[in-house]
Amino acid sequence: MQLQLISIVLVLHWMEYANCQHHTSRHRLHERGPGCLGGCLTCSASNGCLTCMPRLFIHLERDGMRQFGVCLASCPKGFFGTRSPEKNDCSKCGSECDTCFDKNFCTRCRAGSYLHKGKCQERCPDDLVPSDIKRECVAPCPVNCESCLNSDTCTRCMSGHYLLHGQCNTICPEEFENSEQSMECIPKVHCEVGEWSEWGSCLRIGKSCFGEESRTRKVLQSPSPQGNPCPSTLEKRQCKKKRCGKGDKNTRKGERKNRNNRKEKTNGEGRRERKRERERERELGTREDDSRNKTEQRRKRTQSRDTIVE
Structure with a gap:
């Protein structure tokens, strides 16, 4: 009986030791x-x-x-x-999927197959076309479109066409111009200029009292190639100096003298013209008198002949 009790105690102690070792080993494995x-x-x-x-x-x-x-x-x-x-x-994922939502639903296919309704297929249905960029079966692109999001929206146009609002245009609409770099229709940019500055000082030209003054304005926005060009940014006009020095007075005297000379010259030419006119009138009057005299002489000779005949 005692031997049995001792055996039971020994078994219990061994089980406790084994359990302790198991927990220790498991703790070390998962730590x-x-x-x-x-x-x-x-x-x-x-x-x-x-x-x-x-x-x-x-x-x-x-x-x-x-x-x-x-x-x-x-x-x-x-x-x-x-x-x-x-x-x-x-x-x-499945072998044909590049990425997937679950094992039965692909979200992107591997190269060489195209996604349609969660499945990757080598050929698209008849009403769709394959897109190598998206690796999907997509609706046919709009006319003159090289790549598109769907049948209504183009993302890149064929050569010679320009993209605007998802459509390809051979000529860009009014207020747009074509960009050869991006192959798109981009808005035209028109020139914008600021306000005129104040007129500058009057710069004398030569020795006269008259000169020239100018004003400028800045370009605020340069135009695009087909935008409205910039107007003139420099404007000039004639001006007169408020004060003239000694040299200016001499200049004015010279100008008055020149005007008087021109006036005298004009008057002299007028007098000579009037004189020539009077001479022409006298010459004409002399000719008329000679003509009248000759006519009177012919009339008298005619009368004399008529008297002799009677």
């Missing part, structure tokens, strides 16, 4: 230590993260012949995340 990465809740040195902090996904990366767990805020390309009360996992 956070040098082998853990950021975001891990539990980990091991050989397998990395075993569980993650809340809201993070555990992802198994292959390292040679073994898998190494890491915790991520979102799953990498080619994987999708699933959440559960126990843990959040990253699962691999």
Whole structure:
């Protein structure tokens, strides 16, 4: 009987020891230590993260012949995340998917296939065309369109056409001009100028009392190639000096003298013209008198002949 009791006690002590060793080993396996990465809740040195902090996904990366767990805020390309009360996992997408929402719904296809209703296909339906940029089956682009968002909105036009509001134009509308760099219709920019400055000082020209003054204005906005050009930014007009010096007085005297000379010359020419006119009138009067005399003489000779005949 005593031997049985001793045996039972020994078994109980062994079980307690074994249980203690198991908890110690398990604690060492799951403790956070040098082998853990950021975001891990539990980990091991050989397998990395075993569980993650809340809201993070555990992802198994292959390292040679073994898998190494890491915790991520979102799953990498080619994987999708699933959440559960126990843990959040990253699962691999289907082989034809580049990215996916779940195993049965692709969001982007690998090169060579095109997305349509969550599936990746090598050929698009008859009413759609493949887009190598989007890797999707899309509606045909508008006319003269090289790439588009849909059948109504172009994103790039063919050569010789310019994009405006999602449409391709051979000639840009009024108030727009074509940009060869971006192949778009861009708004025209017209020149804008500021207000005129005050008139400057009167700068004398030569020795006269008359001169020239000017004013300017600035260009506020330079025009685009097809915009309205800038008007003149410099304006000049004749002016008269308020004060004239000695030299100016002499100049005025010379100008008056020249005017008088021109006046005298004009008057002299008038007198000579009048004299020539009087001479022409006298000459004409003399000719008329000679003509009358000759006519009278012919009349008298005619009368004399008539008298002799009677």
